[in-house]
Amino acid sequence: MCGVNTTRALLLLGFGLAIGLADQAAGQGVEEPDTVVLRSGTAQLRALLWRPRGPGPFPAILFNHGSGRTRRDLQRLGPYEQQAGVLGPVFAKHGFVFLYLFRRGVGLSADQGTSSINLMDSAFAAHGQDARNSLQLQLLQTTDLRDARAGLAFLRTLPDVDARDIAAAGHSFGASLTLLLAEREPGLRAAVLFSGSTASWEHSPQLRARLLAASDRTTVPMFMIEARNDYSIAPAAALDSEMNRHGKPHQVKFYPPVGQTPEDGHEFIYSSVPMWEHDVFAFLSHYMGR
Numbered sequence: 001m002c003g004v005n006t007t008r009a010l011l012l013l014g015f016g017l018a019i020g021l022a023d024q025a026a027g028q029g030v031e032e033p034d035t036v037v038l039r040s041g042t043a044q045l046r047a048l049l050w051r052p053r054g055p056g057p058f059p060a061i062l063f064n065h066g067s068g069r070t071r072r073d074l075q076r077l078g079p080y081e082q083q084a085g086v087l088g089p090v091f092a093k094h095g096f097v098f099l100y101l102f103r104r105g106v107g108l109s110a111d112q113g114t115s116s117i118n119l120m121d122s123a124f125a126a127h128g129q130d131a132r133n134s135l136q137l138q139l140l141q142t143t144d145l146r147d148a149r150a151g152l153a154f155l156r157t158l159p160d161v162d163a164r165d166i167a168a169a170g171h172s173f174g175a176s177l178t179l180l181l182a183e184r185e186p187g188l189r190a191a192v193l194f195s196g197s198t199a200s201w202e203h204s205p206q207l208r209a210r211l212l213a214a215s216d217r218t219t220v221p222m223f224m225i226e227a228r229n230d231y232s233i234a235p236a237a238a239l240d241s242e243m244n245r246h247g248k249p250h251q252v253k254f255y256p257p258v259g260q261t262p263e264d265g266h267e268f269i270y271s272s273v274p275m276w277e278h279d280v281f282a283f284l285s286h287y288m289g290r
Contacts, residue, residue: 030092033084035108038101040150046108047101047151048081050088056160059189059288060097061167062151063087064174064181067136068106068115076263080107083270090273094281097161101151103144116144116173133204140177141210148181152188165289169280171195171269179211179239182220190287192223192280194269196239198231208238215239221249223283225276229257229265249287253279 033048052058065080077083084100084107091098102108105115116139124132148168156163167190170178175196182191200207215222222243224236233254240252255275258268268275 030089033088036099036154038150038154040104040147043104043109043112043147045102045104045112045147045150047099047154048084048088048108049100050092050098051160052092052095052097056097057162057165058095058097058160059165059167059284060099060155060158060161061091061169061284062148062155063098063100064148064168064170064177065100065102065106066117066171067120067173068117070117070121073117077267086270086273090277094284096284097155097158099151099155101147103147113143129203133200133206136173136200136204137206137210140173140180140207144173144177145180145184148177149185152181152185162289165189167191167284167288169194172199172266173197176200176207176211179214179218179222182222183214183218186219188220189289190221190223190284191218192225192283193236194225194276195227195230195266196224197235198226198233198266201232201235201238208235211235212238212242215242215248216246218248221283221287222251223280224250224252225255225269225280226253227255227258227265227268227272229259229262230268231262231266251283 031051031053033050036047036049038045038047069079080102088098088100104113105118120132120135123135152166155161155166166188168178168181168188169192171194175193178191178193179196182188197207197211224239226233226236236252243250258265258272
């Protein structure tokens with residue numbers, strides 16, 4: 001778990017990056033992001049909010065990041081604030097309000113609890129893989145799901161958002177969360193799953209069963225996306241088969257390998273935007289009433 005000094009350092013880093021994102025957005029011809037605060041239970045969560053130029057109301061996207069960043073992850077991959085700055089201007093350019101929510105313990109919300117990755121790592125260290133799997137599924141269905149639903153509720157209150165025209169997207173752990181969110185929120189117009197559960201699928205039979213069950217129940221159109229050198233392409237293939245069997249609206253696409261490692265493939269959402277940009281916005285335009 002993060003200590004007080006580490007949490008304070010992460011918050012200062014996050015706010016510094018958020019200021020830098022304003023300059024980045026201006027350079028791309030979109031409005032600079034606002035840092036907003038929303039309540040999820042007793043937690044005060046922060047998020048970065050991008051808006052397109054011009055009058056609304058606009059369609060909107062709630063983005064669910066992964067399980068968090070360990071200290072080692074921060075050194076290798078950088079903070080989520082930096083990656084939010086990659087995605088936000090792209091979605092705003094295409095005419096979407098884009099909310100990058102930092103769930104408790106992560107990024108700008110680092111002082112609001114312990115991140116899921118730190119909780120799962122602690123469970124693994126103390127009790128092994130089965131304990132980690134059980135906690136992962138618990139978090140996806142409780143704390144993290146509540147935070148995501150709070151972000152969705154916040155978007156629906158914004159005057160420049162068409163509350164009937166909201167979709168969700170997510171990456172990694174956040175893609176699994178997006179599928180479970182779609183199961184609970186049939187009013188979503190669409191969902192985009194980047195690299196969903198690729199690092200956990202082979203290790204957690206209960207996660208596989210839960211996500212397949214959610215794909216059976218949801219009516220929200222899904223787009224599942226993976227690079228072929230991700231940790232595994234089995235999740236998208238299995239969900240594709242299950243949704244075909246039940247006649248659920250969805251698409252799946254496997255992109256060529258990115259970089260040299262499975263981690264490179266897993267992170268292609270941030271490193272290779274031009275690879276997926278056309279496909280994602282064609283999918284969203286098909287299902288959203290723009």
